Amino acid sequence: MTLSDPQAPAGKLSRPAIEIDNLNKWFGSYHALRDVSLTVGEQEIMVVCGPSGSGKSTLIRCLNHLEEYQEGRICVFGQELARDQKSDRFIHQTMGMVFQNFNLFPHLTVLQNCTLGLTWLRKKTESEARDIAMGLLERVGIEHLADRFPGQLSGGQQQRVAISRSLAMDPKIMLFDEPTSALDPEMVKEVLDVMVKLAETGMTMVCVTHEMQFARQVADRVVFMQDGEIVEVGPPEQVLLHPQWDRTREFLNHIL
């Protein structure tokens, strides 16, 4: 069906990772998502942008079962999500999520934050979990902080811990909800570098971000949202440089 998406980059959509079909969501009587349809291919990097309140977070949270939705359908690797918020094993094993304000567990050390899921859910022994977590912390460049508590780290370091924590569960898809918005400009780069490296490994990623430099560098497609609707989808050079809608251009002028 949506596989024949005209704007899809060739080759990447061999198999869809996420299919969203006519998704509608209401908060009470407020219509937050309106007929959203989108397909994210395996290994695709999708950047979602749009003005505040346009429903970006809501969309990405629906994918991950953090919000319930009322109409439409979401399939992940062909498996349909239930509409209510029931915690779904398959979804949480398949997707990792990184939040704007990190949401690290403040009472656990950096290492424990990363090994928690491995020891309790994946039944790894303490030392196996430790090895995996240390490997990931090394990848994001903070292995020397493993024994600190999150409160003792800078924002950029905390966000990198959050990324390692998600990666430790070996997800197939990573969701990012404005991972750099709470950071000082100097720290934004260290987090983006990690995300670029992750993109190069072939991870499927859906990122809500306003970092247009990042979008141009790694995104396969960019989605522009407004008032709960998708206005434009396409490769970054098309959406970012030659937008077809006035609203997109206005927004881009605003943030660039």
Add this chain to the structure above:
Amino acid sequence: MSEQKLKHFVPTPPRLPATNEQNLLRRIQKQCFNSIGNSLLTISVLVLIYYVAKSFLDWAVFNAVWNAATRRECMDISPDGACWAGVIDWFNGLIYGRYPDEEQWRVNGGVVMGLLWLLPLMNRRIAYRNSILISWITLYPFLGAYMFLGGTFGQDVGIIHMVFTSLAAGYFILLYLNWMLCAAGQSSLPERVTPLTSKLFRRGQHMNGFLLVWAVLSILCGVALAQVNLEPVPVDRWGGLFLTLIIASFAITMSIPVGILLALGRRSKLPVIHWLSMMLIELVRAVPLITVLFMAVTLLPIFLPSGAEPDKLSQVLFAVCLFAGAYMAENIRGGLQAIPDGQYEAAQTLGLGYWLTMGLIILPQAMRLMIPNIMTSFISMLKDTTLVSIIGLFDIMLMARNISNDKNWIGLHTEPLALISILFFVMCYGMSQYSLNLEKRLKAHRS
């Protein structure tokens, strides 16, 4: 960018803050005598303290009588001093109630064992500290009850109690063996047995070694305990500080799990559980402890099948546990509300289910936030347990009243109460200091 000549930035070297050095006298002068009014206030408070302290010490120490046979004798020696002789005479009763004299070593032994069980917790580097705490809550009561109640295995001691007592004794010994081996730098017993068990069982390497050693030690303990023959001491002979401490520590330890369950129940989305927990909490909190105690003693036997009437202590323990749990539930609920939604969401995206999220993420944080409140509840529980004397348990308060009914010590009220006040002050002050210490230590972790 053009290659301009830029000024080189050199940071200013750091320096220490200007210290305003002050000696002690200076500070006192500055804080207590900095104006005429303040000086007068300081002096009058000092005078007041002097008079109160002097008259108390005169009564309690300088004019006190330590050696006398009756109250009359006390009065003859020193009419306006404390008559500690009576308290000393009854001291054993105040501590052990009517527990038989020759069996009192068992009380001491049981209490010491309970404390020793917790001792390894002081060593912060020891692994599995949680399991020690859990074993203390779940296993130690059986061992303690066996020590205090006595009886012979297979006769007065029921089969379930026998099994758990053996398990507890086995665990206790294992705990100390491991600790000693660990201190000596050797590998622990379960680790030594693991190669053997991994031959027997294919899966689950680590636990099997531990379980095997524990089982063997427990069986050995069971066999050994079956040889000893402890004189049975029925519950109604327990009393004094010993009984007070049993009730208080039961209330304190049970209030946490009961409180957690009630608090989670109250936040549950299932209506039945939600309403049940809420009604229980509100009902118990709206009623004084004395009423709950009376209800437990009079109503509980009605609900239970006839013939299965529990002894008074069990009824009291049930009531106190319910009461403490309901108060604790509200404390914990307050802590739960302070945890941001992001923590639940992060746990959910990792795939942790409800119980793991609560147990690993939410409750540890909520409990930390509530340490001051929880400790306050603990302290008031300890003090509230003295109410059980009203329904006729021979706790420390009733024993104190018994002194004044003794024909040798008729009317001796003040001294026993003074002693009890001092005892309770020491215990409660200790608890409150411990909680401050704990708070400081936990805060050190988080910037």
